[in-house]
Amino acid sequence: MRKNDPKIINAWCMYDWANSVHALVIVSSIFPVYFSATALKASGTAYTDFLGFQIKSSVLFSYTVSVSFLITALLIPLCTAVADYSGKKKRFMKFFCYLGALSCMLLFFFTKDTLVPSILLFGLSLIGWSGSIVFYDSYLPEIATEDKFDSYSARGFSLGYLGSVLLLIFNLSMILAPAFYGITDKALPARISFLTVGLWWILFAQIPFKYLPAHRAAKQKSGNWIFNGFAELRKVYFNLRQQPFLAKFLSAFFIYTMGLRTVMYVATIFGATELKLPSQSLIVTVLLIQIVGIIGSFTFAWLSGKIGNIFALMVGVAIWIGICTGAYYTTEAMEFYFIACGVGMVMGGIQSLSRSTYSKLIPENIPDTASYFSFYDVTEKLAIVIGTFIYGTVEYLTGSMRNSILALLVIFVFGLILLYRIPSKKAYRYQMQDSEN
Template identity: 50%
Template sequence: MYDWANSVYSLVITSTIFPVYYNSVTQSEDLGDKVNFFGIEVVNTVLYSYSISFSFLVIALISPLLSGIADYSGKKLAFMKLFAYIGSVSCAGLFFFDGSNLEFGIICSVLASIGFSGSIVFYNAFLPEIATEDEMDFLSARGFSLGYIGSVILLVLNLAMVQVPEVFGLTDGGEAARWSFLITGIWWIGFAQIAFRFLPDNPYHRKVKKAIFFKGYREIKRIFKVVRKTVVTRRFLLAFFFYSMGVQTIMYLAATFGDKELMLPGDKLILTILIIQLVAIAGSYLFAYVSKMFGNKLSLIIMVLVWLLICGAAYYVVNEYQFYALAFFVGMVMGGIQSLSRSTYAKLIPAETTQHASYFSFFDVTEKLAVVFGTFSYGFIEQITGNMRNSALFLGLFFLVGLGFLLLVRIPKLEFKPSFT
């Protein structure tokens, strides 16, 4: 149920309503799309890209240490709660962002992103503890699907608030958008209580000891050496890093692209994201089935090839109907590549280990660094070329490199036992 709880943040805040709201309140007659952030003049969308990069850089730096501590002390659930509360409160805090307090809005956005990403580090690490290896693909797909369903339900409500604010006793769409941020924070932490109630707390009965900080660091260092020597895991993480640079950047900045390059109004952008979410539900199960029939590797390769075509097509999109068609294909592979990447990595963790959070930290850090480099590259290319289409085209290179590494990976279907070189 944590997928159901936190996915509303990913959809409402990062993908739809907040990017559109942010763009609208940071435009001015005097400066156009330029803003002053702590005295520095920068393009509003570039600032937003960089803020995402910064938040994920923070998580990439601290999550390996935190997960090592969590495994050593048996406090995965406690750390998951901590980050979930940070994220949901910061998300609700965006209610007070109105454009005049840009620094406050960016800080809340960054903290919400840190809370979301930090909680996922520990949430993902529960997968090997609640599912057998042959259950992981479909359980992971089920989690993402529940997340898509829950987030679509809340997005439809928020969309209604934005479109007809007077029905809800609101003055305009801007006020409705701010209320949607508050509702998203409440939904997130409210439904998270179900996961907090039923996820296993310290299943290996570890006790907190002194010098936990240093022991946690030693644990993560030890596991890093194991991962580095495991050929299949190392190659998979490299492939995952490069194709995630493209996947995550598209997820975070698709609405911004439609707003700035195609001049689509907010309701049509939100409709686009709804298409992506609904199709992603089917996509998650479709590629879980393909994986079951033909293996994880072939399923991942097919999806990366589709992502490559999406990047090329994005460069030539000129109207809303082409954008909708592109959204359909994004949805088809978005859910599948996320859920299957998670379950594939879970299969690569040695069966005898109990250090799941520490192992999963490498997966999560890889993803976070991919967001850092992907969103930064996207913003940087826009800054130097003045065109987001060039940024979208450049993302295709990341998928191409990721495909190359993926072709080198030999992913077993069942009962994986790592071999070392």
């Protein structure tokens, strides 16, 4: 297959356009606000009855994210190994895409009387979203040359930001002016927004599903696919052990992702609970993050070309440390908006650069990129599990989300230290050539 084919690259980037609405509408803006309000209506207090347990709604939200990504982390390695072995990577990507999108659409029925099944649907949407991403990411080394990884990855994230902003503006218009659409039920616009996310996701996913390569030829079957899948994972594991540069990057990525992705999932809850910001202000804040994020993605791609990927990531993590420090002392809405701009600038940039950096570090001429990306994906998902669990537990024990922010600050400091320990790629390649000689 010819690499850097514009048609295939643009189709690949369109999956970011398709799925990013979940991260914005479901995870970061409308759903958290609607969830908090509905949980309050259902119980009349800050605590919610979930499967017989009385738990604070914000903690329940964090733990739902943790459990969902733990399930994904356990499930994805098997799926990616089987996908590589059978040559049906796109089929797995479709399955998780449709699982996530249909779960979002069913959230249309989320009311105070359907709280428990709606929480479960939210969890399934996270599993579907995160499951499809690993197969999506694994296409990058197959369709592009290494010198294009940063720019193509940034293009995908930017399209994701742009597409999700467009849908959010439409959904926000329904929430702020329901009479214009002939809506009298105040809760209906939010529920319609969940439906639109699923429809948008499925509709635009058809573009990459049509143009991305269907699959490689299946490997000759010699035994059970599942066991052969685990054998493939074992092979990748031993390959990783022989690549210290890649292992060090994954360690650093694991730590700073604990903080970064946790902020993504709890920022809206923090604004609603700690700062008591109105729903409209919170949603507009998330919209601001997305718009600034478009600039941030390309800024970090440009910065990596000037100072290298690792140093660019260090700059981003250092900014995150400043953001956490500012968030701890934030008491006013304007301060929260200023911090949101900082979050937008580094959030997409670091995610985009992390994906392209890992793509560069995968050994050349590796046919089974899905198995390699399963390690990347599991690392990310376990980081989210631990990060959101720490955040929720610190709040549960201390009663304050500000103390949870301090915990994230410490996490980012450790991530910066681990990045500092990674040598330049030129030094690493020289080391490897020297050892081979």
